[in-house]
Amino acid sequence: MSNGTPTRPSGNANGAEALWARLRANPLVPLLVGGAAVIAVVAALLMWASTPEYRVLYSNLSEADGGRIIGELESRAVPYRFAEGGRALMVPGDQVHRLRLQLAEQGLPEGGNVGFEIMDRQAFGISQFAERVNFQRGLQGELAASIEALGPVARARVHLSMAKPSVFIRDREPAKASVVLTLAPGRTLGEGQVNAIVHMVSGSVPELAMEDVTVVDQSGRLLSRPEGGAGGLDGSQLDYVRDLERGYRQRIESILAPILGRDRVRAQVVAQVDFSRREQTSERYGPNQNGNPAAVRSRQLNEQYRGGDELAAGVPGALSNTPPGSAPSPIQNPQQNQDGADTGDADTPVRRLNQDSVINYEVDRDVTHVQHQRARLDRLSVAVVVDYRDAVNDQGQPVSEPLEPEQLERIRQLVRQAMGFSEERGDGLEVVNSPFTEDADTVERQDWWRDPFWQTLLLSLGRWLLVGLAALLLFLFVVRPLLRRFLEQRPAPRPATAAPAPVAAPVAAAPYAARPDADRADPNTEADPPPARRRRRQNGAHEQNLKDLQEMAQEDPAMVAMIVRSWMNRHD
Numbered sequence: 001m002s003n004g005t006p007t008r009p010s011g012n013a014n015g016a017e018a019l020w021a022r023l024r025a026n027p028l029v030p031l032l033v034g035g036a037a038v039i040a041v042v043a044a045l046l047m048w049a050s051t052p053e054y055r056v057l058y059s060n061l062s063e064a065d066g067g068r069i070i071g072e073l074e075s076r077a078v079p080y081r082f083a084e085g086g087r088a089l090m091v092p093g094d095q096v097h098r099l100r101l102q103l104a105e106q107g108l109p110e111g112g113n114v115g116f117e118i119m120d121r122q123a124f125g126i127s128q129f130a131e132r133v134n135f136q137r138g139l140q141g142e143l144a145a146s147i148e149a150l151g152p153v154a155r156a157r158v159h160l161s162m163a164k165p166s167v168f169i170r171d172r173e174p175a176k177a178s179v180v181l182t183l184a185p186g187r188t189l190g191e192g193q194v195n196a197i198v199h200m201v202s203g204s205v206p207e208l209a210m211e212d213v214t215v216v217d218q219s220g221r222l223l224s225r226p227e228g229g230a231g232g233l234d235g236s237q238l239d240y241v242r243d244l245e246r247g248y249r250q251r252i253e254s255i256l257a258p259i260l261g262r263d264r265v266r267a268q269v270v271a272q273v274d275f276s277r278r279e280q281t282s283e284r285y286g287p288n289q290n291g292n293p294a295a296v297r298s299r300q301l302n303e304q305y306r307g308g309d310e311l312a313a314g315v316p317g318a319l320s321n322t323p324p325g326s327a328p329s330p331i332q333n334p335q336q337n338q339d340g341a342d343t344g345d346a347d348t349p350v351r352r353l354n355q356d357s358v359i360n361y362e363v364d365r366d367v368t369h370v371q372h373q374r375a376r377l378d379r380l381s382v383a384v385v386v387d388y389r390d391a392v393n394d395q396g397q398p399v400s401e402p403l404e405p406e407q408l409e410r411i412r413q414l415v416r417q418a419m420g421f422s423e424e425r426g427d428g429l430e431v432v433n434s435p436f437t438e439d440a441d442t443v444e445r446q447d448w449w450r451d452p453f454w455q456t457l458l459l460s461l462g463r464w465l466l467v468g469l470a471a472l473l474l475f476l477f478v479v480r481p482l483l484r485r486f487l488e489q490r491p492a493p494r495p496a497t498a499a500p501a502p503v504a505a506p507v508a509a510a511p512y513a514a515r516p517d518a519d520r521a522d523p524n525t526e527a528d529p530p531p532a533r534r535r536r537r538q539n540g541a542h543e544q545n546l547k548d549l550q551e552m553a554q555e556d557p558a559m560v561a562m563i564v565r566s567w568m569n570r571h572d
Contacts, residue, residue, distance in 0.1 A: 012021045018556050031482040038474045049463040052092035053456075054081060058109055059088040059101060060155055060182065065109035070456060072103060116142060143204060147179065147197055152187035156180070163207040175208040177201050182218045192236055194223045237275050240375060243383055248419055252384060255418050256411065264387035264436070269419070270380040280370040302356035376487050381428040382419050387436045401527070403433050 057080075058069065069089065072458040073080050078099065080091050087277040091099060103109070116138040120130065140158045148158035156179065163175040179197060183189065185255055189197075198213045256265045386408070388400035403411075412431045421427050553560040 015556065015559075018552060018559070021551065021555075028454050028486060030484045033480075034482045035477050038479055040473075041474060042467070042471045043468040054083075054090040054208065055093040055096050057089045057091045057096055058063065058085070061089060061109055068108055070338075072106070072108065073099075101516065113351075132162075138163055139205070141202055143179075147181070147199065150189075150193065150197075152189055152193070153181055154184045155182040158201065160205060164206070170483075175205050176212045177205060177208060177214070179213070179215045180218070181223070189223060191225075192239060194225075195236065198224055237375070238275075241271055241273055244271050244273065244377070248382070249330060250379065251384065252415055252418050253547045256384075256386075257416055259411075260386060267382065267384045267415075270381040271377060272381075274376045274378050278371075280367045280368075283365075284366040284368075295358060296360075297362045298360040300358040302354075302358075304352075304354035306352040306354075320359065377425070379426050379428075380419055380421075382415065382430070384411070384415055384429075384431045386431065386433045388433070402433055408433055428480060 022430055061069065066089065069452065070080065073091070078091055080089060080096060082088050091173055118134050118138045118141075122134060126134075140160055143158040143160075144156045147153055147158070151206070159180075160177040161173075161176040164171075164173040166172045179201060181189070194215055197215055198210050200214050202210045203209050213224060221417060248271070249267050250284060251269040252269070253262070257265075296385065356461050385446075386403060391399055401548040415421075415429060415431060419427070419429070449458075500554055549560075
């Protein structure tokens with residue numbers, strides 16, 4: 001037992017070494033291993049190239065919404081992954097829009113904004129204060145959802161302070177609002193968009209003035225400004241000035257393009273616009289003209305009569321209704337002088353008649369009230385640069401020449417008409433003829449490789465080209481050398497009539513071993529003939545097999561003896 005025990009590990013080790021030597025000696029094994037490795041690498045590259053491009057489904061999700069969305073994706077067997085430190089959920093790009101519509105049908109994501117649907121879940125017997133709070137929450141959620149519909153806005157939160165009415169004016173509190181915006185990466189809001197948000201919030205909340213709405217972004221910057229905050233101009237007024245200048249510039253370039261060429265003229269316009277609001281009221285009075293009678297506004301008549309005759313009195317009848325006697329003739333009246341004046345004595349009664357008449361007439365009046373709400377163009381300044389014209393010199397070479405003064409004058413007249421030049425307004429115009437240093441197409445042309453479509457297409461093609469290049473390199477540097485080695489080391493086929501003689505193989509191989517250069521070609525010749533090359537390969541393979549058999553017989557003679565015994569039994 002003690003003599004046999006130490007020999008077991010040696011036998012196992014010798015068997016493993018013999019097995020490894022046989023595997024190394026067999027040229028087919030490296031070829032199989034290399035081919036399997038190449039196939040695995042190519043399959044991995046194909047899987048990597050065919051992996052769908054992941055795009056963002058939702059970002060900045062709350063934990064509750066993220067859990068619900070992941071549950072839905074797992075139930076639909078949709079692959080997903082996280083990005084941006086877990087803040088963004090990504091899915092295959094070809095399923096983004098379909099998944100958004102399907103999740104929106106189920107009300108996902110809720111986004112933390114509760115709209116007026118909170119009013120549908122009110123308990124019976126809810127207090128008035130709780131109902132008012134729920135209404136405020138619903139209004140805040142609806143406003144936030146409307147603001148999030150804007151393109152640059154990723155998320156929005158609205159805080160409202162509702163107005164508190166009171167019978168006392170000093171105790172009334174107006175409504176106020178604050179809006180916190182989370183903008184998408186790389187996106188900004190223009191002043192006009194901020195004003196639109198302010199208008200929308202102000203118009204949705206009762207008794208909320210525009211100046212009581214504050215808009216802040218995620219960086220803490222104040223986006224809302226009071227009326228006329230940016231130098232007295234708001235975003236709409238600045239946009240109006242830019243549109244006005246752009247319209248004049250396009251008008252000038254479009255009228256000169258057919259004459260000079262679109263790339264040979266450039267124009268710039270500066271407009272000075274007055275945005276002040278003015279109200280004008282005038283009242284004018286005019287006298288009666290052309291003999292037209294004026295309308296009577298009021299009339300007052302006052303008459304007073306003083307005399308000696310008494311008023312009629314007594315019983316009505318013939319005597320009381322009888323008129324007084326006729327006055328005596330002037331000749332018989334001694335109290336009247338030659339001038340007809342009454343010169344009676346003091347006893348004679350005096351008669352007087354006073355009559356006052358006051359008439360008020362209407363006076364013509366013209367009242368005019370004018371309110372200027374639109375902007376008024378105060379002045380235009382236009383600068384036009386015209387390129388030199390192409391010409392040919394005496395040697396037939398193309399050159400650039402300046403325009404003639406007559407041509408510049410015609411261009412100036414066209415520009416004056418296109419811009420509506422006004423001397424009263426103080427407009428300015430300058431036309432300069434100067435050579436252009438670079439082509440306008442080079443300046444305005446956009447690089448094609450900056451287009452996202454071409455970037456995506458080139459990225460997909462690059463993946464497949466990389467897979468093809470890797471497969472080609474593996475075939476040239478791995479599979480092809482192994483295949484060539486296998487073909488070179490493959491043993492020559494034995495004749496069918498030859499009997500196996502493993503024991504006599506070393507003796508038969510002695511002549512070949514003694515003269516290894518017997519079948520080699522002459523080094524002076526250019527190339528061996530095909531039969532000689534074939535024989536040399538066969539001899540080399542046969543020598544290698546004999547050497548392997550000798551090594552195996554030295555390392556494990558028991559296994560060789562067992563093999564020889566099996567052959568002898570088979571031939572017997």
